[in-house]
Amino acid sequence: MNMQIEFKVNGKDYSMDVDPKLRLLDILRDELDLTGTKEGCGEGECGTCTVIMDKKAVNSCLVLASQIQGKEIITIEGLEENGELDPLQESFVKNGAIQCGYCTPGMIMSAKALFMNNPNPTDEEIKTAIEGNLCRCTGYGKIVTAIREVRDEK
Amino acid sequence: MEKNLNVVGKRVQRVDAIDKATGAAKYTSDMYLPGMLIAKLLRSPYAHANIKSINTEKAKALEGVKAVVTWEDVPRVRYSTAGYPKETIPGLVPPTVPMTELEDHYLLDNKVRYYGEAVAAVVAVDEKTANKALELIDVEYEVLDAAFTIDEALAEDAPFIHGGTSKNVIQTEIIKGDTEQGFKEADYIFEDFYTTQGQQHTCMESSCSVANYEPSGKITLWSTTQVPYHIRRGISEVLGIPMSKIRVIKPTLGGGFGERQMVQNEILTVFLAQYVKKPVRLEISREENIALTTRRHPSQIRIKSGVKKDGTIVAFDIETKTNAGAYTGHSPYVTKAMFTKVPYRVPNVTYRGNIVYTNLSDSGAFRGYGNPQISFARECHLDRIAKELGRDPIEFRLQNFVRVGERNPLSMNQDWILESCGIKECFEKGAKAIGYYEPRKPASSKNKLRGMGFAVSMHVSGTSAEPDFSSAQVKINEDGTLIVLIGSPDLGQGSDTSHGQVAAEIVGVKMENVKVYSADTDFTSFDMGSYASRQSYVGGNAVRKAAEKAKAQLLEFAAEMTGQDVRNLDTADGWVIRRENGRKIATIEDVAHFSVYNARDRKFINATASYQALNCPPSFAVHFVDLEIDKETGEIEILKFVAAHDVGKAVNPAIVEAQIEGSVAQGMGFSLTEDMIYDKNGRMLNPNFTDYKVPRAKDMPKVESIIVEDPEPSGPFGAKGVGEIGIAPAPGAIANAIYEATGVWMKDLPFTKEKVLKAVEQYEARGAKELPFKEKEHEAEKSGR
Numbered sequence: 053m054n055m056q057i058e059f060k061v062n063g064k065d066y067s068m069d070v071d072p073k074l075r076l077l078d079i080l081r082d083e084l085d086l087t088g089t090k091e092g093c094g095e096g097e098c099g100t101c102t103v104i105m106d107k108k109a110v111n112s113c114l115v116l117a118s119q120i121q122g123k124e125i126i127t128i129e130g131l132e133e134n135g136e137l138d139p140l141q142e143s144f145v146k147n148g149a150i151q152c153g154y155c156t157p158g159m160i161m162s163a164k165a166l167f168m169n170n171p172n173p174t175d176e177e178i179k180t181a182i183e184g185n186l187c188r189c190t191g192y193g194k195i196v197t198a199i200r201e202v203r204d205e206k
Numbered sequence: 207m208e209k210n211l212n213v214v215g216k217r218v219q220r221v222d223a224i225d226k227a228t229g230a231a232k233y234t235s236d237m238y239l240p241g242m243l244i245a246k247l248l249r250s251p252y253a254h255a256n257i258k259s260i261n262t263e264k265a266k267a268l269e270g271v272k273a274v275v276t277w278e279d280v281p282r283v284r285y286s287t288a289g290y291p292k293e294t295i296p297g298l299v300p301p302t303v304p305m306t307e308l309e310d311h312y313l314l315d316n317k318v319r320y321y322g323e324a325v326a327a328v329v330a331v332d333e334k335t336a337n338k339a340l341e342l343i344d345v346e347y348e349v350l351d352a353a354f355t356i357d358e359a360l361a362e363d364a365p366f367i368h369g370g371t372s373k374n375v376i377q378t379e380i381i382k383g384d385t386e387q388g389f390k391e392a393d394y395i396f397e398d399f400y401t402t403q404g405q406q407h408t409c410m411e412s413s414c415s416v417a418n419y420e421p422s423g424k425i426t427l428w429s430t431t432q433v434p435y436h437i438r439r440g441i442s443e444v445l446g447i448p449m450s451k452i453r454v455i456k457p458t459l460g461g462g463f464g465e466r467q468m469v470q471n472e473i474l475t476v477f478l479a480q481y482v483k484k485p486v487r488l489e490i491s492r493e494e495n496i497a498l499t500t501r502r503h504p505s506q507i508r509i510k511s512g513v514k515k516d517g518t519i520v521a522f523d524i525e526t527k528t529n530a531g532a533y534t535g536h537s538p539y540v541t542k543a544m545f546t547k548v549p550y551r552v553p554n555v556t557y558r559g560n561i562v563y564t565n566l567s568d569s570g571a572f573r574g575y576g577n578p579q580i581s582f583a584r585e586c587h588l589d590r591i592a593k594e595l596g597r598d599p600i601e602f603r604l605q606n607f608v609r610v611g612e613r614n615p616l617s618m619n620q621d622w623i624l625e626s627c628g629i630k631e632c633f634e635k636g637a638k639a640i641g642y643y644e645p646r647k648p649a650s651s652k653n654k655l656r657g658m659g660f661a662v663s664m665h666v667s668g669t670s671a672e673p674d675f676s677s678a679q680v681k682i683n684e685d686g687t688l689i690v691l692i693g694s695p696d697l698g699q700g701s702d703t704s705h706g707q708v709a710a711e712i713v714g715v716k717m718e719n720v721k722v723y724s725a726d727t728d729f730t731s732f733d734m735g736s737y738a739s740r741q742s743y744v745g746g747n748a749v750r751k752a753a754e755k756a757k758a759q760l761l762e763f764a765a766e767m768t769g770q771d772v773r774n775l776d777t778a779d780g781w782v783i784r785r786e787n788g789r790k791i792a793t794i795e796d797v798a799h800f801s802v803y804n805a806r807d808r809k810f811i812n813a814t815a816s817y818q819a820l821n822c823p824p825s826f827a828v829h830f831v832d833l834e835i836d837k838e839t840g841e842i843e844i845l846k847f848v849a850a851h852d853v854g855k856a857v858n859p860a861i862v863e864a865q866i867e868g869s870v871a872q873g874m875g876f877s878l879t880e881d882m883i884y885d886k887n888g889r890m891l892n893p894n895f896t897d898y899k900v901p902r903a904k905d906m907p908k909v910e911s912i913i914v915e916d917p918e919p920s921g922p923f924g925a926k927g928v929g930e931i932g933i934a935p936a937p938g939a940i941a942n943a944i945y946e947a948t949g950v951w952m953k954d955l956p957f958t959k960e961k962v963l964k965a966v967e968q969y970e971a972r973g974a975k976e977l978p979f980k981e982k983e984h985e986a987e988k989s990g991r
Contacts, residue, residue: 087236088229090460092410093492097895100410128229141227145219148860151868152698153226154233154410154460179903186895188410188461189698190864191871192903 059120061086062130072118076110077101079117080127088128088157092186099185102158103127109165109181128157131164139202140164149198151189159185163199171206178203212779214711214923217860220703221722222458222696231458234414234430239485242416243272245478246336247471247488248326248343249498250318253565253888254352254365257316257345260326265342270335272482274343276326280313280477283444287311287469287500287535287568289436289735297538297671298378298559300371307369307376308534313444313474318347319367319532320567321888322498327474329482352565354888356506356527359564367532368563376538376561380545388521388554392512396591400509400583402937402955404529404882405502405875406495407572408900411460413470413499414489417479425476426453431725432466432695433735437473438727444473445480449727452476456725462697463872464571467737468500468535497893500570501882503528503540507583512554517597519606521554526580530561531568537561540569542671543576546616547934548584549629549664549826550606565888571737573869577665577934578876582955585661585938590951599942600633600642603662614821616670622821626926628852628916629662632828635912636660636850640830653837655969656845659942660830663934667743667823667854667918667927674740674819677731678748680709680756682811684802686780686795687719690752693733694745695725699929700861701741705749707857708922712753713760714777715794731814739927742857744819746922751815759811760794763801768792823918825926826852829870829935831943837966840959842878842940843907849932850912855924859913862928866911869932875901877937881956 055072058065061084070079080086080103089112092100096111103112104126131138140160143149150156159182166173166181173181178199179192187195225231262274286295286309295308314324326343330336351365358364359374370376389395411430418426425447431437434454441452459466471488479486490499505528512521526544530537541559548555592602607629608615614622637643642658649656668674679691690709696702702722710720724730733745757777764782765772768791776785782792802808830848835841849866856862879899883891892898917924941952949972950965 086229087232090233090411091235092412093895095492095894098410098492132228137224137227141224144227145223148217148220148864150220150223150226151700151864152410152459152461153222153231154698156226157229160227182903184902186408186410186900186902188408188463188872188900189868191867191869191901191909192906193867193909194864196903 055118057117057121059122060124062126070117072116074117075113076115076117076120077112080112086127086129090154090157092154099162100155100158102161102185104161104165107165107168109162128161138164139205140199143198143202147194147198147201149190149194155185155187159187159195173203175200211711213707213717214857215855216858218703218707218717218858220700221706222702233411233458233460234416234428235411235489237416237428237457239416239418242485242487243329243331243482244333244336245327245329245475245486245488246340247324248328248340249322250325252318252347252349253321254350255318255347256350257318257325258348259346261344262326265328265339268335268339268342270331271328271339273329273478274326274339275314275478275481277312277314277316281444282312284309285311285440285444285469287533289433289440289467289469291439294672298380298542299376299538300378303370303376310368310533313477320565322567327478329478329486352888354564354566354884356529356562359562367565370561370563374563378541378559380557383554385521385523385554385556389512391514391520393515394513395510396513396587397510398587398590398953400507400586400953402505402579402582404504404569405572405880406882406898407461407463407465408496409461409463409465412490412492412495415470415472415475416485416487417475418485419479419483424451425479426455427472427476428455428457429470429472430459430466431456431470431472432462432697432737434695434725434727435693435732436735437469440469441473441476445477453728456695459695459697462736463573464575464737465499467571467735493893496898497890498567500535500568502572503530503537503569503576503579505529505579507579509583509587511587511591513591517595517602517605519550519552522552523556525558527560527562529566529569530563531566532563533568535568536570539671540576544580546618546670547577547580547664548615549608549662549824551608551612566884573872573930574933575930577663578873578937581661581663581934582937582941585935586941586951586953589942589945600637604630604633614824615664616666616822616824618671620673625821625920626823626854626916626918627826628914629826631914631916632826632850632852635914636828636830636848639848639910639912640832640846642830649834654834655837655947655966656834657943657945657947658830658832659939659946660828661935661938661942662828663931664824664826665927665931665934666738667825668740668819669738670822674734674744674822675817676733676744676748677814677816678745678752679731679812679814680713680752682713682756682760682798684799686715686793686798688713688715688721690720690722690749691730692724692745692749693730694736694741697736699865700858701736701745704742704857704861705745708746708749709753712750713757714779714781716780739929739931742925743823743921743927744817746857746925748815748817750922751817752813755813755815756811759813760797763805764792764797766805767797767800821920823854823921823926825928825931827931827935829939831939833940833943833947835944835947835962835966840963840966842957842962844874845907847907847909848912849909850914851928851931852914852916853928854918854921854926855915856913857923857925862913863911865928866932867909869930870909870936871901871906873933873936876933876956877940878956
């Protein structure tokens with residue numbers, strides 16, 4: 053049986069009549085056409101589908117529609133402001149932290165959530181924040197550098 | 207006089223970076239076409255079985271199901287999963303093996319040869335319906351005995367899995383010089399045996415194909431492929447569609463590493479779209495991806511060396527047995543690669559390769575292509591020889607290393623000469639960075655053992671079995687901006703950016719004025735694909751040639767426009783300049799405008815060039831590792847990893863570093879944690895990211911990459927390949943460091959905590975007080991045995 057849910061994505065209010073077992077990932081990709089959030093495993097093990105829900109990084113493949121009632125969600129598409137890239141996006145681009153790019157949105161969202169809760173994380177805390185985000189291309193070095201640079205410039 | 211470079215050699219921003227950072231980049235898995243149907247595969251619950259019957263009636267009757275197809279519905283045409291053109295499929299397979307053993311795959315067959323092999327395909331309106339339909343298909347199997355390991359498949363009573371030179375095996379032999387004589391001349395003989403495990407690519411984007419069928423019969427396929435032109439040919443050959451009606455597009459791609467050098471489900475997806483006359487999408491799950499797509503060949507390697515007292519290696523006798531899985535695929539070439547990727551000038555070599563068929567999904571191409579396995583075995587073996595002979599391991603390697611001016615070791619049927627080699631500089635800089643010649647630092651605590659090691663590898667810049675080939679196109683728009691078209695896909699490694707840099711440098715425009723399109727068979731020019739570390743060298747040379755032609759045309763128009771002699775003109779940074787003093791004459795923009803609007807004989811500047819490789823210059827690398835072992839847990843912590851690479855010329859140093867760092871991560875995973883484990887029925891036990899352990903952020907040490915540039919005369923701006931080599935030295939470097947720490951040679955990958963703990967036990971049992979690397983517990987065996 054469907055249920056009515058109200059939630060916010062990237063600052064915009066939504067009201068939807070959905071199957072409560074629908075995954076947040078599918079709502080974002082299929083219903084809202086926000087395909088920047090990727091599916092890597094569907095089991096919460098790879099972090100490619102990471103979005104921010106009420107200031108916390110979550111695997112959107114593990115969040116069900118019934119759990120997003122009243123929540124505020126931010127996806128990779130919500131980071132740009134007035135056509136300006138988020139400092140994390142800028143830093144990933146500048147530091148060559150992107151190769152295939154499939155893990156990039158999730159990686160950036162994990163880092164963004166970290167900064168929301170801890171503006172001055174240690175290097176170890178940075179690595180912990182992205183520990184759930186797999187990357188098969190970079191070896192993480194340039195990703196950690198990119199995040200560290202945003203921290204140091206704040 | 208050498209011209210200053212404005213774009214090549216610079217850390218130019220990647221052309222795709224902003225789209226990827228903002229989530230705007232569209233991958234195959236982001237493709238949703240109107241009316242698109244979903245395909246799913248029914249997979250076999252047996253590793254080896256004949257299909258006696260399939261009943262699809264109930265599945266077909268389910269509402270929302272558009273088609274259910276089995277082996278009876280698909281064309282009965284054999285093809286090779288390697289994707290290579292027919293004439294190159296055999297590789298070094300002896301001619302006694304019939305082509306049917308190499309083109310050994312059907313879209314769907316009446317027999318299954320591995321657990322999880324596709325038996326039927328369902329097309330339905332959505333995923334849920336498709337999955338439900340799969341459950342409604344009844345298959346009657348006649349289960350056969352199966353074999354999963356090399357030893358099981360070679361056993362006398364093994365079931366027949368696949369034909370070759372004999373049951374379940376293709377044996378090949380390559381002989382150089384006279385090995386028997388070589389061993390007679392040797393003072394010492396050393397022999398070792400190594401094993402390596404399977405490794406999965408785990409591209410972050412799972413394999414996906416989307417095919418669109420148009421009423422005219424035209425097919426468009428979007429796919430996670432590294433080889434769009436090979437896929438187009440495969441579709442044409444299997445389904446009998448002319449190439450003019452097949453368009454293959456590789457959208458943004460979430461990783462490749464060789465997995466997508468294989469034929470994935472592209473041909474089947476096109477068949478299904480044609481069958482239902484609708485767009486069809488076939489995406490596989492993560493579990494299917496890890497368990498059933500191609501893997502790195504598990505191998506057994508026996509290596510025997512004859513060495514003279516002065517340290518000269520005079521003979522190698524190498525035998526490899528590789529677990530090919532159920533189909534031939536890339537095995538002939540991976541086997542050959544194990545023979546050629548040896549950077550030492552050993553005059554007498556006997557190489558025996560055994561491609562062993564088993565009831566696992568087929569092993570295939572994976573970054574390094576046989577090199578990580580053979581480099582691991584060889585570099586551990588040579589380290590042992592150096593240490594037992596009391597030689598400095600670096601000097602021992604260099605003494606035997608191939609020299610510039612000698613035959614290129616990658617040559618088989620060609621007479622290629624080695625024209626560049628920066629190995630000495632790699633050793634010097636790498637050893638310095640890690641402190642190899644400094645006194646060893648003590649372990650950080652009593653509970654730890656510390657050791658340092660290194661290993662060397664050599665890899666290709668393009669295919670080496672035959673001269674490689676690519677083509678490219680460069681167009682100059684009327685505002686002076688460039689369009690570069692190239693067939694080889696950017697998988698994320700950054701080839702679009704590097705190719706753009708080469709074109710920008712040659713034509714003389716700014717990088718921001720270059721647009722690169724790759725991998726669309728209707729619009730880009732023919733290319734083999736992205737594999738064999740071929741983009742920088744082979745693709746780069748094609749782009750260079752096309753750009754040079756375009757520039758020549760541009761300069762002709764500049765001469766006409768300015769009234770100057772074309773021989774006095776050149777370009778740089780958006781300008782046409784005087785060759786002798788760099789004085790700016792006209793903007794490229796104005797000349798390009800002139801070419802289509804005002805010239806006497808107006809022309810759109812548009813140049814296509816083909817490049818057939820003149821050589822296959824090897825790239826070289828040395829990896830150094832400083833590590834600690836926790837004596838209680840067996841855990842290895844890499845304290846420092848130094849990777850020194852001779853790349854000829856780094857077209858984009860940031861991209862080159864990224865290739866090195868990423869390869870090291872995969873090499874570390876291969877060395878320490880990644881393993882494909884199967885149960886007694888051939889079902890993979892760990893097909894998920896919790897149990898199949900890909901390195902995570904905290905697992906990675908700081909990787910210091912050192913770029914050495916010994917310019918390759920035949921390379922574009924001196925460039926050679928870099929994409930794959932970085933994975934090959936890592937396991938040997940780690941094993942050699944473990945030896946220094948424990949005095950135990952690790953001969954079986956991966957070095958799990960359990961195996962390392964056993965080494966620690968042996969170390970403790972010996973009660974070694976001094977550093978084990980000074981011990982000589984094995985005497986070199988005397989020759990003449």
